Amino acid sequence: MTHKWWQNAVVYQIYPQSFQDSNHDGIGDLPGIVSRLPYLQKLGVDVLWLNPIYDSPLKDNGYDIADYEKILPTYGSMADFDKMLQEIHTHHMKLLMDLVVNHTSAQHRWFQESKQSKDNKYANYYIWRDPVDGHAPNNWNAAFGGPAWTYVPERGQYYLHLFAPGQPDLNWENPQVRESVWNIMRFWLDKGVDGFRMDVINLISKPAGLPDAPEPATYGLVENFVADGPKLNDYLHEMNDKVLSHYNVMTVGEMPGSTPEDAIAYTGLNSHELNMVFQFEHVQLAGNSDPRLGKWNDTPVKLPELKQALSRWQKALDGKGWNSLYWNNHDQPRAVSRFATDDPKYRVRTAKMLGTTLHMMQGTPFVYEGEELGMTNVHYTSLDQYEDLEVFNSWHELVDQEKLVDPQTMLKYLNSRSRDHARTPMQWDNSQNAGFTDAKPWFALNPNYQDINAKKAIADKQSVFYHYQRLIQLRHESDLIKFGTYDEIDPDDAQVFAYRRHYQGKMLLVISNFTDQTVRRDYNQAKSSELLISNYNDDQDTELRPYESKVYLFE
Template sequence: MTHKWWQNAVVYQIYPQSFQDSNHDGIGDLPGIVKRLDYLKKLGVDVLWLNPIYDSPLKDNGYDIADYEKVLPTYGSMADFDEMLKQIHAHGLKLLMDLVVNHTSDKHRWFQESKQSKDNQYADYYIWRDPVDGHEPNNWHAAFGGPAWTYVPERGQYYLHLFAPGQPDLNWENPKVRESVWNIMRFWLDKGVDGFRMDVINLISKPAGLPDAPEPATYGMVEDLVADGPKLNDYLHEMNDKVLSHYDVMTVGEMPGSTPEDAIAYTGLDSHELNMVFQFEHVHLSPNPDPRLGKWDDTPVKLTELKKALSRWQKALDGKGWNSLYWNNHDQPRAVSRFATDDPKYRVRAAKMLGTTLHMMQGTPFVYEGEELGMTNVKYTRLDQYEDLEALNSYHQIVDQEKIIDGKTMLKYMACRSRDHARTPMQWDDSLNAGFSDVKPWFALNPNYKQINAKEAIDDKQSVFYHYQKLIQLRHQSDLIKFGSYEELDPSDDQVFAYRRRYQGKTLLVLSNFTAQAVSRDYSQATASDLLISNYDDDKGTTLRPYESKVYLFK
């Protein structure tokens, strides 16, 4: 295996709107990111991934792009971007941009032209179809609710949008569209950015003929029908040939619905397409059997199912591809609340436990802003406290229109799974507005910022921050952690996640107790050469205390 720089890296994801305000408008911006680079360097990460900063009407928080070569004025100017990139590189860090090219905004000039007629130069930049019996061309639903088609009188046709109506899907069958995308990528790479995270990139190739879904869900996109289309490999290979192969970059493809076998095809170590994928298997686990509800549920995930999902990817990609490792991102609730506990008694230990469990696996770890502090879900109780398009649309469709469950139940589910939990402003200190801004923030802070914030964490040597710092240092120092093979231990154990890593004659044993009870497990840890890291100050051997996690080295 030829080792690449991104296999040694740890990535920190920044949601710019919520990271740091510098110009007193309550919204995070690019100069605000520069202000916090010393903090990120102290944490020890290598790469920063920014959620979209392009000009946008913000129908979906920037994932609806109106101009790919202009910075959203709220975030700053292109000069601000250039200065930010210069400072990021001066700190020895790299920058990953969010590439959103399955769809654009309906305000993009391409779409504004395309919708006017069937014979202009952008007429085939999007996916247009005639009505069928006076209705939508097929029975697909959009990810955020409602039909995946919207009618435009000027053309007498419907356009496809797998997400919101303001996010029309590009027609990748058109070679001019693909060349336009390559030009966008070259624009940013020539500026010096170090790679891309590619939003829902496995949706760009649609199934031939756009057939009806066999059993359309009441809510949400039919992933198994629209994902991993017949020409996806061709498109990604062309992307690599025309653009990526000419730069030393890191590429991550977000691929909902993809299997490990799919991922190897797109990201195999010799595939000449992408470096790694974001898969969703572990974060999409939901015990709720009602498909009409989509992800909405508050039943705790079974540890046995979580282990099965993560272990499947670890074993399948070993030596063939490369994993991305994450608990949190801008589309997921806070991991400590969802997969462990945010009980103040155990929150710190639980957050450290989750970090250890993930960072000891093979792959590139991603840390989402505030994860290194153990930030938690917000305790919302009213609909008007939510901001996210997906959550609001879901409530109105599931409660008001379909009447599947009542509002109280849906609010309970949203309090567990809404994307809004990840989007509250970063908690820097216990001052007014958590040090994020000196005016009212664009979105309400989590009230627990007085107790959970970066200043408090840096002042406390036992904090989650320093545990993550050590996890990152261990990865940088150890080829065993980076490249070792993976062996799951006791898959049916519903309390402890245990696994081994092996590489060049050395072995790691990772033990994590996912419960608030003390349990006993003997994996011959008494014969270990060293205890590399633990979230307790001492070692009780075969005893695992509440949310205890420890890593042993055997030589």
């Protein structure tokens, strides 16, 4: 295996809107990010990934881009961006930009031109189809609910949008579209950015002929039917050939619905396409038996299923591809609330336990803002406290129209799975608005910021922050952690997640108790050379206390 710089890296994801306000408008911005770079350097991360910062009408929190070469004025100017990039590099970190090229905003000039007629320069930049029997061209539904087609009278045609109507899908079959995308990528890479996270990149190639879906569920069509189209490899290979191979960068493709076998095809160590994928298998567990509800449920994740999902990817990609490792991101609820418990009695233990379990695996870890503090879900009590488009569309469809769920049950589901839990402002200290802003914040803070905040964490050597700092240090120091093969232990154990890593005659033993019970497990840990890290201050050998996690080195 040829070792690349990104295999040694730990990535920190920043949701710019919620990270740090510097100009007193209640919204995070680029100068705010610059002001917090010493904090991120102290944590020890190597790469910062920013959610979209381009000009946008914000129909989907910036994933609807109106101008790829302009900064959203709320976040700052291009001069602010250039200064931020310079400061990130000065602080010995790299920058990963979000590349959103499955779709644009409906306000992008390409779409504004495209919808005017069938014979202008941009007429075929998007996917247009004639009505069929006076209706949409097929039965596809959009990811956020509702039909995936919207009619435009000027053209007498429908356009495809796999997400919101304000996010029309680009027509990748058109070579001019692809060349336009390559130019966008070169624009940012020539500025010195260090790579891209590519939003839903496995949706860019649509099924030939755009046939009806066999069973159009209310949700899930995007990944169950449209993903991984017939020309995806061709497009990614062309992207690499025309652009990526000319820069020493990191690329991660978000690929809902992809299997490990798909990932090897798109990101194999010799595939000349991307470096790694974001897969969704472990974060889509505990679904409802009713497919019409999609992701909405509050069912606890079963540990054997979680282990199976993560172990599958660890084993399949070993020596063939490279994993991305994450619990949290801007589209997921907070991990401590979802995969363990945010009960104040155990929250710090569970946050450390989850971090250890993931960071000892093979792959590049991604830390989402606030994860290093053990931030939690908010526990809202009414619909009007939410912000996310997906929440309101889902409520309208599932509660108001279809009446599949009653309001109180849906509120429980939202409290468990809404994306908004990840988007509340970063909790910096216990002052008003948690040090995020001195104005009215764009989104209400989680009230627990008085107790859970960065200032308090940095003052406490036993905090989640320092545990994550140590996990990052261990990865930087150890080829065993970075490259070792993965060997699961007792996959059907419903209480303990244990596995081994092997590399050049050394072995790592990772043990995590996912329960609030004290249990016993003997994996010969008494014969280890060293206890590398634990979320307790002493070691009881075979005894595992509530949410205890520990890593042993065998030499």
